[in-house]
Amino acid sequence: MDLGFADKRVIVTGGSRGIGHATVQTLINEGAAVATCARGAEALEAALAQWQKQGGTAYGASVDVSDSQAFARWFELAVEQLGGLDVFVSNVTSKNEYSGEARWEQAFEADLMQHIRATEMALPHLRKGKDASIVYIASIASIMSANMPTETEYGAMKAALISYASQLAHKLGKENIRVNLLSPGPIYHKNGFWQGVEKHQPDLYKRAQALSVFNRLGTAQEVANATAFLASPVASNITGINLRVDGGTIKTVNF
Numbered sequence: 001m002d003l004g005f006a007d008k009r010v011i012v013t014g015g016s017r018g019i020g021h022a023t024v025q026t027l028i029n030e031g032a033a034v035a036t037c038a039r040g041a042e043a044l045e046a047a048l049a050q051w052q053k054q055g056g057t058a059y060g061a062s063v064d065v066s067d068s069q070a071f072a073r074w075f076e077l078a079v080e081q082l083g084g085l086d087v088f089v090s091n092v093t094s095k096n097e098y099s100g101e102a103r104w105e106q107a108f109e110a111d112l113m114q115h116i117r118a119t120e121m122a123l124p125h126l127r128k129g130k131d132a133s134i135v136y137i138a139s140i141a142s143i144m145s146a147n148m149p150t151e152t153e154y155g156a157m158k159a160a161l162i163s164y165a166s167q168l169a170h171k172l173g174k175e176n177i178r179v180n181l182l183s184p185g186p187i188y189h190k191n192g193f194w195q196g197v198e199k200h201q202p203d204l205y206k207r208a209q210a211l212s213v214f215n216r217l218g219t220a221q222e223v224a225n226a227t228a229f230l231a232s233p234v235a236s237n238i239t240g241i242n243l244r245v246d247g248g249t250i251k252t253v254n255f
């Protein structure tokens, strides 16, 4: 199936590794022009060089999305380089190393506020774009009451993100801008969270595996495939959904 990305201009935040990296690679394979960012310059530059070597149109520079002024400058430059914006994939999360109230503030910034800030930056451009759509990467942690203790704040903020995006989908429908979310279950990738769990907490890793009906963790490519579909014009009648990519980890009926 041709997803219709050949003439599309896309921003994906956090594309230097993991789900963001797989998403950029997938969109480039589909013919989109993509701009991405990360804080760490080395991994980002290596990824950009790889995509450009493949003949892809890929732009990027390092920036911290929680630095609102620097991020706004980055966003405008990215849109300028792309020549406009049709699709925005809001993917970033950041490791939370705080405790107490500061931990909640960090989660609010990383898992909610920066998505909203980025959306405000994207919207004026998406309104001028073609087949415009937004995809947020949420998490099944948003609907689990038995999360790992370290995911309390993360899960609550991802739940807020789902509420925000669902309301946005309703508001933007009349402007023909689609808004969807994707909620991965545990995803294994190089230098990712679950690689660390596999090494340091093998029992927890096995429990996460066993929750999937396939008895394995998901891959970044599986998330990227679903993201590309939801973001694409092929999904033209789909808006306001939260698609789980979790191998059946959540054991509820999904109406």
Ligand SMILES: NC(=O)c1ccc[n+]([C@@H]2O[C@H](COP(=O)([O-])OP(=O)(O)OC[C@H]3O[C@@H](n4cnc5c(N)ncnc54)[C@H](OP(=O)(O)O)[C@@H]3O)[C@@H](O)[C@H]2O)c1
Pocket (backbone or CB within 6 Å): 013, 014, 015, 016, 017, 018, 019, 020, 037, 038, 039, 040, 041, 043, 063, 064, 065, 066, 091, 092, 093, 094, 095, 137, 138, 139, 140, 183, 184, 185, 186, 187, 188, 191, 192, 193, 194
């Ligand atoms: N992996 C999973 O099991 C899983 C499960 C459910 C949901 N998710 C969601 O999927 C998304 C991606 O997860 P992932 O596992 O691929 O994450 P990851 O491995 O931590 O990668 C995050 C990406 O974002 C960049 N980034 C982090 N903080 C940033 C900041 N403040 N400013 C700019 N860039 C920043 C990182 O690069 P730098 O560190 O260099 O900045 C990296 O490129 C997240 O929204 C996450 O919540 C993941």
